[in-house]
Amino acid sequence: QVQLGESGGGLVQPGGSLKLSCATSGFSFSNFAMAWHRQAPEKQRELVAIITSGGRTVYADSVKGRFVISRDNDKNTVYLQMNSLKPDDTAVYYCYAASSSRDYWGQGTQVTVSS
Numbered sequence: 001q002v003q004l005g006e007s008g009g010g011l012v013q014p015g016g017s018l019k020l021s022c023a024t025s026g027f028s029f030s031n032f033a034m035a036w037h038r039q040a041p042e043k044q045r046e047l048v049a050i051i052t053s054g055g056r057t058v059y060a061d062s063v064k065g066r067f068v069i070s071r072d073n074d075k076n077t078v079y080l081q082m083n084s085l086k087p088d089d090t091a092v093y094y095c096y097a098a099s100s101s102r103d104y105w106g107q108g109t110q111v112t113v114s115s
Contacts, residue, residue, distance in 0.1 A: 002026035002104050004095045009109030012085055016113070020080040022095030022106055033098050034071055034078040038091035038111075045094070049080060062088070085113045 008020040020036065035050040049059045049069035057069055068081040078095060090113050095106035 004106035006109040029076040030073040035096040040091040
């Protein structure tokens with residue numbers, strides 16, 4: 001059974017930091033590209049960052065220089081380090097796994113940036 005479990009969300013003040021984790025099981029993690037998406041209220045889900053199976057990373061312009069995506073293939077876990085958080089970063093953050101033939105979503109974790 002495939003599982004993607006996000007954790008680490010919460011309430012943080014503007015300028016603060018959070019680190020999201022997505023622990024996975026049930027598929028060949030090291031062969032999958034992993035990504036974080038987010039969806040703010042009344043907005044479409046958007047890609048935040050992606051890390052390929054080879055470790056190449058791509059970021060949305062809105063988070064470049066502030067967020068860092070990483071992966072630990074030994075722990076089957078992907079991370080998102082979020083720094084200098086802004087109120088516009090408030091959203092539900094979803095973990096996503098993709099290969100050439102299938103993809104999987106996590107249930108999401110809420111991140112709220114507010115003073």
